[in-house]
Amino acid sequence: MFYLHAMSEKVPTIKEIARKLNISISTVSRALHDHPSIGLRTKMQVQKLAAEMNYEPNQTAIQFKQGKTFTIGLILPNLMEEYFSLAINGVEELAFKNNYNVLIGQSHDDLEREKKIVETMRKHRVDGLLVSISKQTGSIEHFEQLDKYKIPVVFFDRVPNVPDIHSVWCSLYYSTIDAVELLFKKGHQRIGFIQGPLSLNIKNERLDGYIEAHKRNKITLQESLIATTDLSKESTTQALEKLLSLKNKPTAILAFNDTVALDTIQYAKKKKMKINKDISVVSYANWPITTYLDYPPIASVEQFPYEQGARATELLFKLLNTKSDQTIPYENVVLKSELIIH
Amino acid sequence: MFYLHAMSEKVPTIKEIARKLNISISTVSRALHDHPSIGLRTKMQVQKLAAEMNYEPNQTAIQFKQGKTFTIGLILPNLMEEYFSLAINGVEELAFKNNYNVLIGQSHDDLEREKKIVETMRKHRVDGLLVSISKQTGSIEHFEQLDKYKIPVVFFDRVPNVPDIHSVWCSLYYSTIDAVELLFKKGHQRIGFIQGPLSLNIKNERLDGYIEAHKRNKITLQESLIATTDLSKESTTQALEKLLSLKNKPTAILAFNDTVALDTIQYAKKKKMKINKDISVVSYANWPITTYLDYPPIASVEQFPYEQGARATELLFKLLNTKSDQTIPYENVVLKSELIIH
């Protein structure tokens, strides 16, 4: 049961402490901060009383005074994908340890919304920003603008393909090669590739790896084996229909992510195809849930979202702790993905 | 490419505007706020210059001055469950519209962590708090404490079972009755119930509904048909083993949630049981993903997490907009769940 606002005493300030002790507020302030030039006696006295009064510094005052909010903004496409939830965990964990708060915003893959979130966060004077950009994000002007306000930005996971930014991402190139080669080794010659929406600014490492694997294995790559989905079920179905109507049907599919993989598998089953016999699927992990399926993808590329979030936060803190007169070289951390065979 | 901090001019303040226009800062302040007693001419002048200078009020100053942060804290068990992500969307949407920010914290179902998050948020002077409590949360002292700081709290979804709180939750009672009766109608006589961890403070409406359905249909309830899981796969498996080793095995299972349902189905399949023949499963929705399964639960109880989040936020704003001298009656919004038959 709550106290009904009855005994709502005023929140204590250093001023009160000073008055009660008949000393100056600056002395109190110093005592509370273990300032070197302070008498041990006074210090103890102050700290004791402060504790008794349940004194707590007013963060908003400190924020105002210091021009820092001890808050970082985290902008993500969405929270629905377990993938991003894991990334948040990485961010939150580190922020928590450093006594920072995390302000969260979802762009829902909408550029206008992303811009608005950036504005809101800037106005809220976040100390720094972590961003995984929306699919629609072509230019990054709305982020560059933050430089004027000395708000550092670290991009992670979905990183814009432009120079001179700080970023943390997970390279999919080599794992994609591994994935495609795994399929080759299993005897597949025609591997369909369902790629995701083509954003202007995100590297298409899946495609690059797909191409390279063909090159390395001296297998002619047929453009007709590449289809595109906007990630909706309908679009994925269409892409798949296109691939399966080819004279030389693919016997395996490299799917953009687990969502696409599941839609693929579902569709294939509806068409009475035998999974892992008529068609095999390899994918990029965003759903740990695939273990519950009867026919999960035979392998997937793990992208370590938690790790990415943590590393990005680390980098951001590094930037935050850099004196503003120092020049900071742009740092781009590249993690390596791993092919997990199920 | 970023501007390399070169042209970092100072962020403009009303003071600058006042100086440039040779008027007082209060006039500027009023002009910017469309204060009634202000000359149209001056107002236009000020607003024009402010726009030119890209003036933006310093939020931290306003927060400090007003004693408000325009931020609400959102404490959840975790973000991993799609269920909670949906709830967040409901919160974020409304907060966004009201120009509020959302500070997020995950308790990971750990009481100590929940307490620490409450502290952090209090120190950060959030204006209000939305909470879905952890499984370990027995007493709510750490929330009651916030009353001293005039920080209103609205509990939602996982609501503590105590009087005199504001809350929004979704009643599972009637849908549970519906679910069990659906199974009865399909000819099942023995329905196992795998309940979740028994928290001291959360109502066990599933159990109540389960019992009531039996009563209404004059079917003797056997206690042996009730098992408990801590939600881990091992624990669910144990619970299921217990139920399936009964002389009178259940032919259907009411599972605590989709996770439990999936583990149940997986285990049953491993034991060569035919899903929907030897055993049927009904569950509480937390994973929209079940549509990808070959044998999803035959029905599930929808709890409208988005709606809950939105309503809780609405209620919180109502509290925030209440003058502190008014007494606020405790409000408990109860939504109704719905049985979705697949």
Next chain:
DNA sequence: CTGTTAGCGCATTCAA
């Protein structure tokens, strides 16, 4: 309609 002033809580510079 506009200007002057005070003050929110704190850190910090300057004096003592």
Next chain:
DNA sequence: TTGAATGCGCTAACAG
């Protein structure tokens, strides 16, 4: 080692 004084940017009470 301590105190007095200043100011961060803004709002609002008060005075003209």
